[in-house]
Amino acid sequence: MSLSALVRAELDRHDWDSLRCGCGEPAGHVPMMFEAIIEAGTPGDMAGYTLANHLERETNLFEASVPAVGVLLAALAGDLSPLARAEFLTTLWRLTSGDSQLGDECRARCREGFWVVGRIGLTGSAEEAETVADIVEFIDLDEERSAYYQSLLRERTRAKTKRHRVV
Structure with missing residues (x-):
């Protein structure tokens, strides 16, 4: 699969480098993770690419979580491989179940979609x-x-x- 214009727009509208990621680094690498998951044709292609521990860790959310909900919804609105769709639905589930104010913001964004x-x-x-x-x-x-x-x-x-x- 290839990246849709809607996903690209959602990725491009955020300054990911200014957002904190769950791995402890700025979230500038998160768009590449989305791209790799969407473009993966096999589980092997997706090896090493997951949003877990970048957007959330054990219900703790990070700044990158909130804009990621829009990217997830944009991706889920289009054609995805079953593998990517499962990864994105699971990630959305984790973000909407998250604690804190960030969890509230993720839930509000998900309600919109x-x-x-x-x-x-x-x-x-x-x-x-x-x-x-x-x-x-x-x-x-x-x-x-x-x-x-x-x-x-x-x-x-x-x-x-x-x-x-x-x-």
Whole structure:
């Protein structure tokens, strides 16, 4: 896969070098990590490229986390390999479950892109539906809406899982 114009725009609109990264360095290398994950064709191509410990570490978030949510949503809105989509959904789940003010900011940004993750949950795999249900739980949609989508996504997870067991 190649980098979409939307992902490039989201990456370019931030001064990553001015943001703190979880590895202790400025986050100037984070855009390259996004690019490598998106462009990886195989797990081997992605070896060594992960956003874990750069954007978050054990629910502790870093300055680079907040703008990364926009990049994740831009990437998830387009065509991705299953490997990249799994990495980005898992990363989004970690960021939306994070502690602190940065976690609140990540959740607010994710709420803005709810339709992107909602579409994946309603059309993707059982595992993706489960991850999206967890994200919906964290991002604090209004109570009725959150309960509705969590129920819908978890039922979809059960139905898809049951269907795979029968086959």
